[in-house]
Amino acid sequence: MSVRVLLLFLPFVMLIRCSTVEFLPDYDYTEEYSGYSKSNWKEVEIFIDRPKKPFRILGNVVIRNFEGSLTSEKYSAELKKELFRLKLDGIWIANGKVMEVDPILIRTENSQGVPVAFYPAAREMGKVSGYGFRYKR
Numbered sequence: 001m002s003v004r005v006l007l008l009f010l011p012f013v014m015l016i017r018c019s020t021v022e023f024l025p026d027y028d029y030t031e032e033y034s035g036y037s038k039s040n041w042k043e044v045e046i047f048i049d050r051p052k053k054p055f056r057i058l059g060n061v062v063i064r065n066f067e068g069s070l071t072s073e074k075y076s077a078e079l080k081k082e083l084f085r086l087k088l089d090g091i092w093i094a095n096g097k098v099m100e101v102d103p104i105l106i107r108t109e110n111s112q113g114v115p116v117a118f119y120p121a122a123r124e125m126g127k128v129s130g131y132g133f134r135y136k137r
Contacts, residue, residue: 019063019064019065019075019126020064021063021078021079021082022061023059023060023061023082023086023132024059024060025058025059025132026057026059028058029058031087033087033134036134038084038087038089040084041077041081041083041084044083044084044088044089044090044091045089045090045091046076046079046080046091046093047090047092047093048093050092051090051092051133053136054135054136055089055090055092055133055134055136056133056134056135056136057092057133058088058133059131059132060129060131060132061079061083062127062128062129063079063127063128063129064126065126065128079091086132088132088133088134089134090132090133091130091132091133093128093129094130095128095129096127096128096129097126097127
């Protein structure tokens with residue numbers, strides 16, 4: 001019985017323990033870009049300061065991490081993969097902060113409607129925002 005409860009409960013934990021990458025494109029952004037020169041996601045760049053090469057901002061990028069941390073290599077890989085999918089050369093990070101959010105309580109029930117597990121989510125959320133760009137050719 002306890003293994004079954006754990007298997008039912010695990011997907012909810014995985015949903016809560018995640019990060020999201022949201023791209024808010026400018027009006028002239030398009031994914032069809034024949035001049036894109038990156039061959040894999042590892043070539044996508046993340047900048048804290050303004051990039052040295054001339055670039056064009058194509059939208060805002062917002063990264064939310066529901067574990068509160070903003071420094072994990074796992075999250076930078078996820079970010080680079082998403083930017084590569086969007087055919088962006090990189091992101092210029094404008095700000096990042098850890099903010100308090102209202103706690104979430106997940107309750108699972110069995111088939112009779114009896115609660116079998118509770119899970120409180122973290123009270124902190126990391127939020128990073130920046131500008132997605134392509135280099136000028």
